[in-house]
Amino acid sequence: MTARTAIRLTLLRLFARLYRGPHRPPMGSPRRVLLLRPDHIGDLLFCTPALRLFRQSWSETHLTLAVGPWARAVLQNNPCLDEILTLDFPGFSRRPKGSLLAPYALLRREARRIRQLQFDLVVTLRFDFWWGALLAYMAGVPWRLGYDVPEVRPFLTASLDYQPGLHEVEQNLRLARFALGSTPSSEPIGLEFYPTDEDTRSASAWLSASFRKCSIQSDKTAAVSETAAVSGIDPVAGSPIICLHPGAGWPVKHWRPEGFALVADALARAHGARIVIIGGPGEEQLVDAVAHAMRGSSIQATGLSLGQVAAILARSILAVGTDSGIMHLATAVGTPTVHLYGPVDQRLFGPWGEPQLHRVVTAGLDCAPCNRLDFPIAELDSHRCVRDIQPTSVLRAAEEVLRQTVREGR
Secondary structure, eight states: OOHHHHHHHHHHHHHHHHOOOOOOOOOSSOSEEEEEOOOOHHHHHHTHHHHHHHHHHOTTSEEEEEEOGGGHHHHTTOTTOSEEEEOOOTTTOSSOOOOTTHHHHHHHHHHHHHHHHTOSEEEEOSTTOHHHHHHHHHTTOSEEEEEOOTTTGGGOSEEEOOOTTSOHHHHHHHHHHHHHTSOOSSOOOSOOOOOOHHHHHHHHHHHHHHHHHHHHHOSSOOSSOHHHHHTTOOTTTTOOEEEEEOOOSSGGGOOOHHHHHHHHHHHHHHHTOEEEEEOOTTOHHHHHHHHHHOSSOOEEEOSOOHHHHHHHHHTOSEEEEESSHHHHHHHHTTOOEEEEOSSSOHHHHSOOSOGGGEEEEOOOOTTOOOOOOOOOGGGGGGOOTTTTOOHHHHHHHHHHHHHHHHHTTO
């Protein structure tokens, strides 16, 4: 924790001792609701079951979700929402930090905007998001719900205890039930993401063009002949696709490129599969490193939209990758997955889906999970909780998942 963060938390907790806001019971069926979630892809997907719960119970309520501009695409087409607002939430943007006073200047501006939108209720879905709770307080929203933690509680009208040890999806569902004041008879289970029809069409066209180009140019494989490719035969049709995602938001989560390559080559041989290596912004070098380490051919999928990536994942029989939002996206579109975990606790942030179709592999080190991500680059060699994962362990998990999909007729 930085000195700046420690001072801020001390002041917020001092304020909490001096002032406990007017606590009211959760309201009935509100007219306009604002949900706050400032995070990135994975955490936004983790809140989609709660969004479904809100919509099932408040069918006539106008539901708005406020997210960072970096995350709008995650929920752009979600049918549970009436509107998405973008706020450049301080502390969550991956741009360089501004001045010490910048978050508070932004707070004043956004509070004026939120006040004009006349929400009846704000629900702060992230447990420690004091900035969002204070935003709702300054905007004068009558009902403000969130978690009962010291730096957040003073700005709320009702709060729920935060229970460490629960998965983040279940935390979101608990808060949704608290806001609704009841437990509906049927609850959603899975994560949700909705590629558009255009995402699906453009992803299909991209795959076909990429595999044709690969079959002509690559000297690593003769799986599809040049004659077939240029004659108009779709090289994707009938060929299973396996996706890899080597990227992650923090370098300590990265696995060795040669490990991905060994797994990909083995799966391609065993299942006649085509390998697609997915990379987000800034992950081009990681994707290239895996592709060059492979003995067989692959397609490098970089520069695509989130919807196109989701559409490619939805066509795949398996996705293998590190702890990342893209892997949770694979889960959300129904693709079986194998996740490589290290510093992050899989009990809290692991894949949310049928356990037999979504496996987690770890190195089994005693120090993991430590739930620390911000290791300096110079220290990464001594933090090997992901890099020490063995390719044989990943391959074994992948084969188990694929056998299960066959048993289920997927």
